[in-house]
Amino acid sequence: MKALPQSEDGYGVLYTVNKHDYVISQNTRKEIFTLWRKENGQYEKLATGNSPTKLYTKIHQIEKV
Numbered sequence: 001m002k003a004l005p006q007s008e009d010g011y012g013v014l015y016t017v018n019k020h021d022y023v024i025s026q027n028t029r030k031e032i033f034t035l036w037r038k039e040n041g042q043y044e045k046l047a048t049g050n051s052p053t054k055l056y057t058k059i060h061q062i063e064k065v
Helices: 052-063
Strands: 013-017 020-027 032-039 042-049
Touching: 013 052, 020 052, 032 052, 042 052
Parallel strands: none
Antiparallel strands: 013 020, 020 032, 032 042
């Protein structure tokens, strides 16, 4: 768990599923998106991809929603 890196400089979206918080952030320089699990103000990197839609699907796979 760590803070979000400064390279995550684009828009981010917070999702709450089953009382767990997830963030999809954007690195505009590399044009990639990162999925993070947020817990106690810290972030755990779960996955990266070039589409936020695929990362959103990953949240549902993790949470089995």
